[in-house]
Amino acid sequence: MIIDGLSLIYPNGVKAIDKMSLNISQGIFGLLGPNGAGKSSLMKTLVGLQKPSSGQVLFNNVDIIRDPDHIKRTLGYLPQEFGVLPKANAFQLLEHLAILKGIKDKSFRKLHINYLLREVNLDQHASREVYTFSGGMRQRFGLAQALLGNPQFIVVDEPTAGLDPEERNRINGILSKIGQQRIVLLSTHLVEDVYQLCAEMAILHSGKLKITGSPKELxxxxxxxxxxxxxxxxxxxxxxxxxxxxxxxxxxxxxxxxxxxxxxxxxxxxxxxxxxxxxxxxxxxxx
Structure with missing residues (x-):
């Protein structure tokens, strides 16, 4: 993904993104910054939820500002918080989301969902209602839904916030495996997670890109x-x-x-x- 001269100015005059240029390659890329740094604005722009004031974003050589559906067809997203359908178990909810994502073949859909539940270590809880899950289990379920349809670009927002150390390590292990095969954009306030997971990172402040590089080299x-x-x-x-x-x-x-x-x-x-x-x-x- 190539971000070139991206700017976003809201109607109230706030400059949320200020002439940002950035290259994001395969692997886990970390975004660090205080509240109001522009992390959420950048993520919303990259996934096609809002249009920038100027600039260009290329994904697989396609300008996703002009063609936002291109990124949406290959996108997985794990928000910091998300609701679930009451009384729906893990398999049923993943199947519902898979249908919404256009996975029409019933046999493939079942195999795909069972595979993802094993990947996030929830296969023993497939028939359990998701609203009863602990915080860590719910985040692992969130990763499973983000992986539906084998997306090549995944955005995860504060995936380990509020989790105990054991669950944080489990989530980070799953993210590390996911990042071997696709682009994962990780937004977090936890510096330790960026150090452990990310080969490359960026620090944002007041809508501007402060610096990029390898955590170890920085x-x-x-x-x-x-x-x-x-x-x-x-x-x-x-x-x-x-x-x-x-x-x-x-x-x-x-x-x-x-x-x-x-x-x-x-x-x-x-x-x-x-x-x-x-x-x-x-x-x-x-x-």
Whole structure:
């Protein structure tokens, strides 16, 4: 997928996407950014739910701005939250959605649905009503419905939000397998998920593309520049103005300050940089 000079200005004058250009290849591509960064606007535009003010998006050499049905025919989507039909079990609901997606052959449809239920580890729950599923089971069901019809472009929005660590790992394992065969666009606030899953990522802020690259390569740019020390509970400023505080957090109940600096500030110890450090440095225009 090639995004070239994409802009979106809403009628109230808000510039949700500002001249964004981006190449997304096969695999899992991560989108990181604070609320209002433009992630949702970008996703809605890419899947044909809204038209941009200007720019071009090519998928398989087809301009999907002019022909949005092209992307919709090969699209899978897992929203952050979704409702289900009451009293419908997992197989019945997937069959209903498969029919809506145009999978007409009944025998193939049954094989396809059973295969997807096995892929997301829900085959033992095919006859269970979906509204009774736990949060993690419902997200796995959501992945199954997103895979109906073997789409080549899948958008997943906050797939592990609110899940326990075991279920997060299970979802991420499924996403990793899915990403080996198609484009998966992952939008999340969880930096750890992007680091674990994504070969490439982008950071968005105020509708603009801040930076793209491999998470591991981006982290390397911070080596020797991230420092930390314990902090007083009321400490808000860093006396050494050659340093910039990028975050203040708690470790084992103790308050810590992490700063970006080319040189070692007094009292600070060098830290191994993380993708979260890079994210904060990028948002603060330090790199």
């Amino acid at each position: 982290i390397k740019a911070l080596e020797g520049k991230i420092w930390a020390r314990p902090a007083a509970s009321d400490e808000a400023e860093i006396p050494d103005f050659s340093s910039v505080m990028i975050r203040k957090n708690f470790i084992g109940g103790e308050s810590w300050i992490t700063v970006f600096s080319e040189n070692r500030p007094d009292g600070f110890q060098l830290q191994k940089p993380t993708l979260e450090d890079f994210y904060f440095c990028s948002i603060k225009n330090l790199i």
